[in-house]
Amino acid sequence: MRMKMKKSLLVVGMALAFAAPAFALDKTPTAPMVSPLGVPGVTDAQLDPAFWVRRLGADADRVLLDAKGVDASNARMLAGDPTIFDLTALPASIPKAQASEWIGDLSSRPKRTLYDDKGQEIPAATLDGLVTDANLAALPDTITPRYALVVERAALRSFPSNLRAFTSNDDTDIDRFQESALFPGMPVAILHESRDGQWAFVVSKRYRAWIERKHIAEGPRDTVLAYASAAPYRLVTGPKVRTVYTPELPKASELPLDMGTRLPIAEVPRDAPVNGQHPYTSYAVQLPLRNDDGTLRIAPALVQKNADTAGSPLPVTQGNILRQAFKFLGERYGWGHDYDSRDCSGFVSEVYASLGLLMPRNTGDQARSPVLQRTPFTDASTRAERDAAVAHLRVGDLVYIPGHVMMMIGRIDGQPYVIHDTNGGSVLGADGKLHSMHLNAVSVTPLLPLMYDPTHRYVDRMTTIVRVAP
Numbered sequence: 001m002r003m004k005m006k007k008s009l010l011v012v013g014m015a016l017a018f019a020a021p022a023f024a025l026d027k028t029p030t031a032p033m034v035s036p037l038g039v040p041g042v043t044d045a046q047l048d049p050a051f052w053v054r055r056l057g058a059d060a061d062r063v064l065l066d067a068k069g070v071d072a073s074n075a076r077m078l079a080g081d082p083t084i085f086d087l088t089a090l091p092a093s094i095p096k097a098q099a100s101e102w103i104g105d106l107s108s109r110p111k112r113t114l115y116d117d118k119g120q121e122i123p124a125a126t127l128d129g130l131v132t133d134a135n136l137a138a139l140p141d142t143i144t145p146r147y148a149l150v151v152e153r154a155a156l157r158s159f160p161s162n163l164r165a166f167t168s169n170d171d172t173d174i175d176r177f178q179e180s181a182l183f184p185g186m187p188v189a190i191l192h193e194s195r196d197g198q199w200a201f202v203v204s205k206r207y208r209a210w211i212e213r214k215h216i217a218e219g220p221r222d223t224v225l226a227y228a229s230a231a232p233y234r235l236v237t238g239p240k241v242r243t244v245y246t247p248e249l250p251k252a253s254e255l256p257l258d259m260g261t262r263l264p265i266a267e268v269p270r271d272a273p274v275n276g277q278h279p280y281t282s283y284a285v286q287l288p289l290r291n292d293d294g295t296l297r298i299a300p301a302l303v304q305k306n307a308d309t310a311g312s313p314l315p316v317t318q319g320n321i322l323r324q325a326f327k328f329l330g331e332r333y334g335w336g337h338d339y340d341s342r343d344c345s346g347f348v349s350e351v352y353a354s355l356g357l358l359m360p361r362n363t364g365d366q367a368r369s370p371v372l373q374r375t376p377f378t379d380a381s382t383r384a385e386r387d388a389a390v391a392h393l394r395v396g397d398l399v400y401i402p403g404h405v406m407m408m409i410g411r412i413d414g415q416p417y418v419i420h421d422t423n424g425g426s427v428l429g430a431d432g433k434l435h436s437m438h439l440n441a442v443s444v445t446p447l448l449p450l451m452y453d454p455t456h457r458y459v460d461r462m463t464t465i466v467r468v469a470p
Contacts (some may be wrong), residue, residue, distance in 0.1 A: 238308025
């Protein structure tokens with residue numbers, strides 16, 4: 001399997017004025033309007049998920065996919081999507097050529113000029129050193145994977161380095177070496193180590209990349225894989241919750257847990273303290289911890305019962321899709337899960353993860369997945385065909401343009417609205433020129449006024465519409 005994880009940057013934003021929200025589908029908005037919030041077409045009322053849920057009426061809580069359907073969807077994803085990796089099916093040995101291809105595919109030397117976080121050009125020798133640090137020459141003829149659990153939220157990187165790299169010297173938001181992130185309890189297979197031994201090249205369910213070894217704890221294969229599928233469990237359904245503070249076990253104290261994180265329930269006596277505290281007001285969960293020698297141990301930790309977690313995935317309904325998506329509203333945009341947040345594709349995949357549904361990590365992979373229900377578009381697709389598809393969007397549908405994904409949340413006077421994690425958007429102003437403003441957060445916007453360039457709407461550049469829960 002070959003997975004190219006190179007991402008294209010889409011600079012998107014919103015202008016302070018554009019057309020009124022009731023647009024004909026076949027017209028580009030040009031008439032200006034003033035918004036009290038500074039984001040045209042959006043009012044305070046629209047920032048409440050209840051506003052959109054009410055518009056669904058009786059359909060809001062209709063189950064789109066039951067538990068068996070969710071399991072079947074995930075099984076198809078594991079079997080049929082080349083960017084999803086079933087660690088239980090990973091071979092006992094991997095040929096050097098395969099591992100070298102996987103690592104080289106990600107850690108190839110950058111050809112363009114890059115800048116560091118101080119705006120200075122990164123020297124060629126430094127870039128050469130990153131490739132050397134990947135240590136490909138040390139790969140044996142066959143690799144026996146080792147297994148580990150992630151013990152804290154950790155970045156996945158293009159190279160075994162925390163060096164931040166940017167394509168311009170005045171923009172330090174989009175770190176080109178940042179790939180994604182993994183959350184506590186996620187299993188990984190270790191295939192290789194960096195030259196200094198401080199980084200591991202790992203395969204996780206949705207990504208292959210470099211992770212600092214201090215963020216993972218090695219254990220027996222069966223222990224690691226059993227942990228990931230253990231039941232009963234608690235699933236984080238809030239944007240982020242934390243374990244209970246405990247001075248008795250600092251590694252388990254106030255540990256951030258992102259939406260979609262799954263932790264097995266720990267068997268503890270009901271009347272015995274857990275980390276110095278009676279557990280009756282909390283759930284005792286099994287938390288993976290790293291010993292000083294890098295090995296894995298499992299210890300109990302507490303997650304408050306009033307925290308936003310569930311004992312199973314939330315029902316797949318349009319109402320729950322909206323409620324979960326709006327929990328991220330206003331969160332800072334973080335390319336590749338940078339800034340302790342997430343990007344557009346991470347946002348939508350973590351919303352669906354809280355409903356139990358597995359998706360590829362990156363926008364291109366999501367849009368091309370052979371498993372998801374897709375409506376593709378090409379350069380030959382007419383404007384009428386695209387507008388007709390937009391007219392049939394359902395709440396929860398995902399709209400893809402190059403480098404970006406948006407989630408449909410409903411309509412006002414026929415105008416489709418989306419929620420998306422964006423670092424911008426562009427619209428035509430009253431002067432007929434393209435205006436932009438960096439939203440830089442999970443935001444609600446109308447769809448039709450968003451412009452890809454001065455003459456093409458986002459809708460004109462749609463590559464795919466995906467319905468995750470048909």
